[in-house]
Amino acid sequence: MINQIKENIWQMHFIVFGSCVYLVKFPEPILIDVSSKAASQELLEDLEKLKIKSEEIKSIILTHNHYDNIENLNLFPNAKIYSIKNKEEIEKDFPDFKIIKTPGHTQEDICILYKGVLFSGDTIFNKEQTCIGRTDFKESNPEKMQESLEKLKNINYEFLCPGHLI
Numbered sequence: 001m002i003n004q005i006k007e008n009i010w011q012m013h014f015i016v017f018g019s020c021v022y023l024v025k026f027p028e029p030i031l032i033d034v035s036s037k038a039a040s041q042e043l044l045e046d047l048e049k050l051k052i053k054s055e056e057i058k059s060i061i062l063t064h065n066h067y068d069n070i071e072n073l074n075l076f077p078n079a080k081i082y083s084i085k086n087k088e089e090i091e092k093d094f095p096d097f098k099i100i101k102t103p104g105h106t107q108e109d110i111c112i113l114y115k116g117v118l119f120s121g122d123t124i125f126n127k128e129q130t131c132i133g134r135t136d137f138k139e140s141n142p143e144k145m146q147e148s149l150e151k152l153k154n155i156n157y158e159f160l161c162p163g164h165l166i
Contacts, residue, residue, distance in 0.1 A: 008025040036071045040075060044075065064122060098113040104148045105132075105137075109122065118159070122164065125164060
């Protein structure tokens with residue numbers, strides 16, 4: 001299913017399990033996360049409805065490296081992949097994107113603030129922070145999650161775009 005968030009931002013979420021995928025036209029199309037293999041057909045169909053071909057995607061930003069966020073990278077052969085490992089490069093290539101390190105769910109989690117929209121990955125799922133990413137994985141850190149939540153309380157945004165609709 002496709003929801004338009006703002007003039008140049010769309011959310012795609014799927015019937016099968018996977019993370020939400022966000023399309024930002026900047027002016028070239030950028031994806032934030034790419035969901036699970038189970039959602040690959042739905043993802044391609046949604047992009048087709050938005051008149052985007054997979055080979056047109058030149059940039060993908062990953063909020064973290066869990067399977068339900070990264071498994072469809074192979075669908076985008078022309079895309080450069082960005083993650084926490086190249087935070088400075090993201091901000092250089094996309095100066096309107098503010099990258100916020102939010103470890104807790106995993107050590108490499110990031111949120112992205114772009115023109116009043118917070119792409120929160122699996123850090124938070126609602127503005128009230130009553131639903132947050134799991135911290136019971138071996139790569140999780142509950143204390144770091146609490147620090148990340150405090151950091152996000154100080155971020156002003158109009159729209160929240162989480163990794164999953166809860």
